[in-house]
Amino acid sequence: MFEKMLKSSIMLMLYAVAGTGIVAGTYIATKDKIADNEKKALLKTIGKIIDGDMYNNDISTDFYKVKDAEGLGTDSEVTIYRARKDKSDVAAVIKTEAPGGYGGAIKVLIGINIDGTISGVRVLSHNETPGLGTFIEENKSYKPNTIWIKSFDGKSLKNPTPDKWAVKKDNKEAPFDQFSGATITPRAVVKSVKNTLLYFTKNKSKIFSTPSDKTNNAEAK
Amino acid sequence: MAKSNYAEIAANGLWKNNPVLVQVLGLCPTLAVTASIVNALGLSIATTIILVISNVIISLIRKYISEEIRIPVFIIVIASFVSAVALLIKAYVPALDASLGIFIPLIVTNCVILGRAEAFAFKNSPVASAIDGLATGLGFLVVLCVLGAVRELLGSGTLMAGMDQLLGSWASCLKITVISDYKGFLLAILPPGAFIGLGILLAMKNIFDQKTAK
Secondary structure (H helix, E strand, O other): OHHHHHHHHHHHHHHHHHHHHHHHHHHHHHHHHHHHHHHHHHHHHHHHHOOHHHOOOOOOOOEEEEOOOOOOOOOOOEEEEEEEEOOEEEEEEEEEEEEEEOOEEEEEEEEEEOOOOEEEEEEEEOOOOOOOHHHHOOOOOOEOOEOHHHHHOOOOOOOOOHHHOOEOOOOOOOOEOOEOOEOHHHHHHHHHHHHHHHHHHHOHHHHHHOOOOHHHHHHHO | OOHHHHHHHHHHHHHHOOOOOOOOOOHHHHHHOOOOHHHHHHHHHHHHHHHHHHHHHHHHHHHHOOHHHHHHHHHHHHHHHHHHHHHHHHHHOHHHHHHHHHHOHHHHHOHHHHHHHHHHHOOOOHHHHHHHHHHHHHHHHHHHHHHHHHHHHHHHOEEOOOOHHHHOHHHHHHOEEOOOOOOOOHHHHOHHHHHHHHHHHHHHHHHHHHHHHO
């Protein structure tokens, strides 16, 4: 009896070691490729909101992370990428979360030019109701020929003024539409973009002077 | 084993003992990813690959697994290969990884795979097990794609949208807009649509079986 149990346990252990070996082997073989894919995906998204000609630094390694930053309105970790051309600062790309979506936090990437205008906003991931809140995606249009997420392009805290950073339902003079059946989703995104703009204006010099996260760079490689 | 036996194994997996329609197994992925054809196809291809690998491996090592520890061994084999395939998908088909997200690691918990390991691979030769895995996987694939097609058509008025995520950029031309300027039928895309659609498929299979039995 005891001998049989021992034999079974040893066998099970050997199978577990072999299984772990397979996973570890695949991990080692694919990890560079996966890191490369993640970098490419990030650069592709950044490329949609900031023109590639505008900067020439390696934006995927020129970043730092902040947590609980005052004014950003999220307790999640926020990543700030810096776009520079020949050492002069061009724009910041901020990966943040808009809390208060209908299905939890909405992850957004916000590009802000050095002069404080929005160069573009993209939703990275969300959990909103399909067909209602999903119009915040860039490949869905809620009315003909209009992409909602592009309505941020070129906006700044001067246009519209901060009190008008809202959806039309909350402020008649606001420039941002809501969708029929879904106001919570666009409201959350507008608020997050506004907060990020305020944060950017207030901390501009800090954003561009903070050294890059060395540890994370090593990890990314 | 005779050729006719292999044909029977294949017929069993594909139709007579279809994992979804007859055994009603693996419903979590069936219901979760069938909002569009591309997701249904992607997950069922991954599941089929895992089924074949796990069936063959378990059949090969079946003589070295004692009765008492067979279930944990099955789980180890399945979990290891699912993790490996998930990493490979992340590395070589990143778009699919983005759209299927957490469902790929969850293949581990798909009871179809454990079910085939226990009911078939543990007792049969590697060749027969491979055929069983392939047939069961294809049976799973067909049902998921039919359900995906119905839900995509009713929900968004298209067929095979986003196929480029799976097959590369040339495949975006496979998209068929059946109803242009379609407003969308939300119920079909949301989870209740999956339950209703699957219920109708199950009913149709039963009606067909009763008709042919007469």
